[in-house]
Amino acid sequence: MRKRARIIYNPTSGREALRSDLVDILAVYEQAGYETSAYATTPEPDSAKNEATRAAKEGFDLIVAAGGDGTLNEVINGIAGLEKRPTLAVIPAGTTNDYARALRVPREDPIAAAKLILNPDNRFKIDIGKANENYFMNIAAGGTLTELTYEVPSQMKSLFGYAAYFAKxxxxxxxxxxxxxxxxxxxxxxxxxxxxxxxxxxxxxxGFEQIVPDASLDDGNFSLIIVKDSSLFGMMQLMAKALKGTHVDDPRVIYVKAKDVVVTPLDKDDRLMINLDGEYGGDAPMHFVNLHQHLQVVANMDEIPDNALTAAMQKMEDDFVREIGGMKDPDQK
Known part of the structure; x- marks a missing residue:
């Protein structure tokens, strides 16, 4: 039976350029051996999530999330809780496109992003986070400063990208x-x-790659950052350090690796909103669990740094050692 792919795309994402490339994108996945169809998300809540769940349960082999990080987060929430999960591909069409940036997927050329599927080596299993009953693929955050993501208008995000977050x-x-x-x-x-x-x-x-300078995509750990300092001057200092990646050594910052994290406000009158991949994900208390190598994704494997693929690189080394161990010395009889 021929493999099937479902493209779930947001027709209003970013600068709305995706639709003009859709025919060529469909042709790429057909070339890769997939019977391919497309679904345009609607303004209805959970449109992308519900379609991803439906397609996965119907046995689609590949789901392509085409849009911004919000669309991608919905798709992941639609498939991460299932026992049988299809492979996930990403075509970025948003503003910051954090996940595509981490996977080194081309962010300015949707057709080039689709063509990653043509190389069968461009696949590996990636960690996913679970926050109570929701899933996230990039970041969970809490605290007053993170609330700025809720207050930046979507039009401002589209026009100015992550510069809008700095302004706010x-x-x-x-x-x-x-x-x-x-x-x-x-x-x-x-x-x-x-x-x-x-x-x-x-x-x-x-859009910044130094805030978590040593993050691994598949090692089973979160990079946990706790910022203790709250003064205006202290926060400005830490923001400047974060641009260079030197904040992790600052005594006002706790920076550790962890698989299981529980966050609880100690004062019942304090509200601690949790941001999941840039959107409101509920209030603490919240329990976070790293789901180790939970999803197979399509990525630009040639461009991802070796230190970001801890488990994948270890498997390659183990396979190499086994292969060498099974070889015979041609000089021995």
Whole structure:
């Protein structure tokens, strides 16, 4: 039976250029051996999520999420909870495209992004995060500063990309207020005031690749960042350091790897909203679990740094050792 692919695309994502390339994109997946069809998302809630679930349950082998990080997050939430999960491909058409950036998928050329499927080696299994009953593929965050993502108008995001977040962030910095919280992670606990927390699965946060400089895509760990300092001057210092990746050594920052994290506000009157992949994902208390190598994705394997593929590189090394071990010395009889 011929393999099937379903393209789930957002017709209003980014600068709305995706539709003009759709025929050529369909042709690429047909060339790769997939009987391919497309679905345009609607303004209805969970449109992409529901279609992804339907296609997966009907036995589609490949789901292509074409749009911004919001569309991709919906698609992942549509398939991550299923026992049988199709392979996932990404065609970025949003503003920051964090996940595509981490997978080194071409972000300015949708057809080039689709053509990654033509190389059978461009596949590997990637970690996914679970936050209570929701899933995320890039980052979970909480704290006053992260609330700026809710306050940047979508039109401003489309026009200015992540520069819009900087503009709004500068405006909100004076309002940053720490929250007294408990953060339990892999047998340890931070208990005290924190301004911001991040749990990252990739190295790209809002288009910046130094905030989580050593993130691995498949090692089973979150990169957990807890920002303790909350003064205006301190936050500005840390933001400057984050652009260079030197914030991880700052004493005002806890930076660790963790598989299981529970975040709980200690004052019942404090509301701690949690941001999942750039959108509101509910309020803490929240339990985060890293689902190790949970989804197979299509990526630009030639461009992803070796240190971002811990488990994949280890498998390649193990396979190489086994292969060498099974070879006979041609000089021996």
């Amino acid at each position: 962030g500068a405006e909100l910095l004076p309002q940053v207020k720490p929250v007294e919280m408990s953060i339990k992670y892999d047998g340890h606990e931070f208990r005290g005031k924190a301004s911001t927390i991040f749990l990252a699965l990739t190295n790209s946060v809002g």
